[in-house]
Amino acid sequence: MRKSVFILKGNIIYSKNRTGLEICEHGYLVCEDGFVKGVYQTLPFRLGGNPVCDYGDCLIVPGLTDLHTHAPQYAFRGYGMDMELLEWLEKNTFPEEARYREAEYAEKAYRIFTAGLQKSAVTRACIFATVHREAALLLMDMLEKSGLVTFVGKVNMDRNCPDDIREGTEESAKETKKWIRDVIGRKYANTAPILTPRFIPSCSDELLEKLGALAKEYRLPVQSHLSENTDEVKWVKELCPWASCYADAYDRFGLFGTESPAVMAHCVYSGENEIQRMKENGVFVAHCPESNMNVSSGIAPVRRFLDEGIRVGLGSDIAAGTTENLFAAMAHAIRASKLRWRIQDGTLKPLTVEEVFHMATKGGGSFFGKVGSFEPGYEFDAVVLDDRRLASPRLPDVRSRLERMIFLADEREVRAKFVRGEEVCSQNLKC
Numbered sequence: 001m002r003k004s005v006f007i008l009k010g011n012i013i014y015s016k017n018r019t020g021l022e023i024c025e026h027g028y029l030v031c032e033d034g035f036v037k038g039v040y041q042t043l044p045f046r047l048g049g050n051p052v053c054d055y056g057d058c059l060i061v062p063g064l065t066d067l068h069t070h071a072p073q074y075a076f077r078g079y080g081m082d083m084e085l086l087e088w089l090e091k092n093t094f095p096e097e098a099r100y101r102e103a104e105y106a107e108k109a110y111r112i113f114t115a116g117l118q119k120s121a122v123t124r125a126c127i128f129a130t131v132h133r134e135a136a137l138l139l140m141d142m143l144e145k146s147g148l149v150t151f152v153g154k155v156n157m158d159r160n161c162p163d164d165i166r167e168g169t170e171e172s173a174k175e176t177k178k179w180i181r182d183v184i185g186r187k188y189a190n191t192a193p194i195l196t197p198r199f200i201p202s203c204s205d206e207l208l209e210k211l212g213a214l215a216k217e218y219r220l221p222v223q224s225h226l227s228e229n230t231d232e233v234k235w236v237k238e239l240c241p242w243a244s245c246y247a248d249a250y251d252r253f254g255l256f257g258t259e260s261p262a263v264m265a266h267c268v269y270s271g272e273n274e275i276q277r278m279k280e281n282g283v284f285v286a287h288c289p290e291s292n293m294n295v296s297s298g299i300a301p302v303r304r305f306l307d308e309g310i311r312v313g314l315g316s317d318i319a320a321g322t323t324e325n326l327f328a329a330m331a332h333a334i335r336a337s338k339l340r341w342r343i344q345d346g347t348l349k350p351l352t353v354e355e356v357f358h359m360a361t362k363g364g365g366s367f368f369g370k371v372g373s374f375e376p377g378y379e380f381d382a383v384v385l386d387d388r389r390l391a392s393p394r395l396p397d398v399r400s401r402l403e404r405m406i407f408l409a410d411e412r413e414v415r416a417k418f419v420r421g422e423e424v425c426s427q428n429l430k431c
């Protein structure tokens with residue numbers, strides 16, 4: 001059968017490693033059957049005759065991955081930012097999430113969330129829903145239609161939360177199994193289930209044991225929160241006196257990268273033991289700098305993780321973070337690392353443009369496989385950025401234009417977006 005090939009032309013930028021950028025000015029990015037064939041300064045003769053979409057002087061970058069966000073919290077972004085994590089969960093988050101038992105509210109709210117994500121430069125995301133199975137399925141149906149590729153989790157909670165959102169231990173495991181079976185039945189192409197114990201304070205050992213068995217049975221990845229806030233870390237010590245560190249409370253039940261891939265958000269207070277466990281188990285870190293500042297959690301030692309070879313991506317962590325704009329997350333990661341270096345620990349140098357770009361593309365993308373780069377064989381996720389809104393009397397080079405995007409861009413710069421070789425359409429995309 002004839003292969004399906006198309007070509008994008010523009011200023012192509014991508015990462016192969018965390019310290020460098022590959023730049024091909026006015027080059028050709030070739031997609032073959034949904035995968036990157038290659039990046040070329042001059043189009044090879046054999047590829048002539050295929051459609052070329054010429055984006056002029058635009059920048060073309062890999063799609064961005066949001067490695068940690070909460071769909072139901074999109075509705076209260078920007079409210080109640082004067083609280084720390086545990087109070088914020090009690091006063092803001094749990095009451096809002098309880099509303100998702102009503103299909104009508106969930107439908108309205110998830111439509112707004114999905115539209116926001118669709119307009120952004122994000123092509124992949126790991127998403128928390130709520131405890132409600134039906135609402136999680138509704139969200140997955142919408143995301144499937146959006147063309148984005150996502151992991152979505154029905155949240156598990158059987159303790160330390162209000163009655164109207166707390167599940168019984170048996171009920172939580174049963175509903176999760178039913179949800180997994182429903183998802184399998186729907187045969188989604190782009191939407192996959194991920195086990196989502198909210199965090200240790202809201203999941204009993206019995207529940208975690210049951211979820212560990214499900215992870216094994218269905219080979220499902222896991223997402224959760226880890227060592228985010230000092231009061232939370234203290235509480236976990238009280239709840240699990242047997243655990244050698246917070247991570248151990250997941251690891252004991254096969255929920256920390258041994259049975260299946262795991263991504264943990266925050267890791268602000270991960271000590272030596274925990275860092276070694278993350279490394280040994282190949283656990284991904286979702287660094288969420290804006291969230292960590294908004295709810296006064298602290299600043300994660302990201303350079304330490306990178307030096308250890310731990311894979312790190314970026315998360316918006318809506319609604320503790322305010323925006324799905326991953327360019328903002330990149331800028332926040334740089335700013336937070338500078339403050340950490342200046343105020344807290346001079347041994348860990350600030351993060352660079354190259355490093356945060358790598359985290360937002362190939363770093364987080366690798367949770368999804370060969371994603372987040374334009375090296376041959378990678379899945380073809382690409383975003384075309386038109387930076388003409390940001391007028392300047394100068395003619396900056398391509399690297400400087402990328403740097404400017406990191407600090408200034410939002411969805412208005414997104415001119416086109418491709419996921420797995422398919423163009424994603426939304427209101428502001430001109431397709």
Ligand code: GUN
Nearest residue numbers: 093198199225291317320
């Ligand atoms: N820890 C447990 N639940 C949450 C949540 O919804 N947001 C954040 N930032 N941390 C959490």
Ligand code: FE
Nearest residue numbers: 070225265317
């Ligand atoms: Fe979170």
